Amino acid sequence: MTEEYRATDAELERPLGKVAFIDPDHEFGTSVGKNTAKLLKRTTLNSWRQVDSPPNGAMNKSNKFSDEVRERAVRGQANVFPTFPPAALAGTLRPIMYKILSPIGTEIEIPENAAQNSTTFDLTDLPAAKRYYEENGYVVVRGVVDQALCDSIRSAFEKTVKPYPGYIYRQATANPEKNRINEYGFVMNSLLNLQSLNDVEFAPLKKLAIKTFSSTPVKDITREIFAEDGKLVQSMYFEGNSETWPHQDTYYLDSERIGTMLACWYALEDIDAGAGRFFVVPRSHRIDMVKNGKNFDVAFNHGQYKELVKKILSEQQLEFRAPFLQKGDVLIWNAKTIHGSLRTTRPQFSRSSLTSHFIPASHRFLQFQSKIKPLNLREFDGMLFHCPKDMERLSSRVVLGIETTFPKTFQMAKKLAIKAVVK
Ligand SMILES: O=C(O)CCC(=O)C(=O)O
Ligand SMILES: [Fe+2]
Numbered sequence: 001m002t003e004e005y006r007a008t009d010a011e012l013e014r015p016l017g018k019v020a021f022i023d024p025d026h027e028f029g030t031s032v033g034k035n036t037a038k039l040l041k042r043t044t045l046n047s048w049r050q051v052d053s054p055p056n057g058a059m060n061k062s063n064k065f066s067d068e069v070r071e072r073a074v075r076g077q078a079n080v081f082p083t084f085p086p087a088a089l090a091g092t093l094r095p096i097m098y099k100i101l102s103p104i105g106t107e108i109e110i111p112e113n114a115a116q117n118s119t120t121f122d123l124t125d126l127p128a129a130k131r132y133y134e135e136n137g138y139v140v141v142r143g144v145v146d147q148a149l150c151d152s153i154r155s156a157f158e159k160t161v162k163p164y165p166g167y168i169y170r171q172a173t174a175n176p177e178k179n180r181i182n183e184y185g186f187v188m189n190s191l192l193n194l195q196s197l198n199d200v201e202f203a204p205l206k207k208l209a210i211k212t213f214s215s216t217p218v219k220d221i222t223r224e225i226f227a228e229d230g231k232l233v234q235s236m237y238f239e240g241n242s243e244t245w246p247h248q249d250t251y252y253l254d255s256e257r258i259g260t261m262l263a264c265w266y267a268l269e270d271i272d273a274g275a276g277r278f279f280v281v282p283r284s285h286r287i288d289m290v291k292n293g294k295n296f297d298v299a300f301n302h303g304q305y306k307e308l309v310k311k312i313l314s315e316q317q318l319e320f321r322a323p324f325l326q327k328g329d330v331l332i333w334n335a336k337t338i339h340g341s342l343r344t345t346r347p348q349f350s351r352s353s354l355t356s357h358f359i360p361a362s363h364r365f366l367q368f369q370s371k372i373k374p375l376n377l378r379e380f381d382g383m384l385f386h387c388p389k390d391m392e393r394l395s396s397r398v399v400l401g402i403e404t405t406f407p408k409t410f411q412m413a414k415k416l417a418i419k420a421v422v423k
Helices: 011-012 069-073 123-136 149-162 199-213 216-226 302-315 395-405 409-423
Strands: 028-033 037-043 047-051 098-103 107-108 136-142 230-238 254-255 262-267 278-280 332-333 338-341 352-361 365-367 371-373 375-380 382-384
Touching: 047 254, 123 216, 123 332, 136 338, 149 199, 199 230, 199 352, 199 382, 216 262, 216 332, 216 352, 254 352, 278 332, 395 409
Parallel strands: 230 382
Antiparallel strands: 028 037, 037 047, 098 107, 136 332, 230 352, 254 365, 262 332, 262 352, 278 338, 365 371, 375 382
């Protein structure tokens, strides 16, 4: 065991914020400035506010790390940020990852920051990113979306969606719903198909989302993987975490050549480890699961399918990976890769993000592994977008009216229609 940690003269000279943080509960840290040690409280992922009184006995009276904190650190229970491990403790401390329960209840460790990520790529090396994607069923490409564009998208969501009192189609149910806003002010029922929103209410958000999906870097990524242009078949917007169950997208939608569709998760802010991280199961794209239908049909036995995925995850002891995504980073995964979102442990953080699903432009679209579905294609910025229930069309607005007036009847009719197709 080391003796009480004293900052060296050299450490005391370092500018504020450049020294190690010891963080027993991920909310507090210390910063040593010129001749002072300050206690900081974490307010957002990367910002800290000075506070007066040490929490949980983190510091002793002379503003040194308390014995309790140092012991926790040595046992690997406190986090030391990797920028500058204090010399006196170096060797005994390691930057630890965030411990969290997986969807099947096992304890997993996920990165708190980019330094703790496993392999990532940038836009200059897309051929290598493609090889990694083919091998692992997913890949992280950093810096795909301009950070100012990410900010504009979030602000457009704040201005258009959040105050909207009406019905919008939602991702988890595919039904039109009003906003469900939680105690932290986050919209919990994520949006489905931003390309189909109506221009009167949502033009700013729709335009910026389309701009992101059809941007040159995204076109480059889809072209690299498909060896031809991609067309967009679905998109989503998340703010709060609705804890998406583990699934393969192919069960719901794919190209007619199963396992060809790819999807992108675009981080619109730095995504905190406790905010409901998006996770993937590496190499699960090689697993052939049941077909949508019979006892596992999406209409009446969706629960059975969800249980089956969890059973496979448990039996095969598969790995969960939830990379740290910084604002502008994108995670790309395959239609057969098992993925979802982890639970929320720090509800004060949102997980603002877009997702989009692409198939090769020359392929037909397969729904529920059963039906080739004709697409309602529109071209934006040189890319084809499927716009189901396009609110720019009167007929879709009429359907929305019926769906919201007779929700129970409509939803049952929809289930029966799906069952007739998936059998
Ligand atoms: O981010 C999530 O919660 C899930 C997203 C997802 O499953 C998808 O876009 O296919
Ligand atoms: Fe999905």
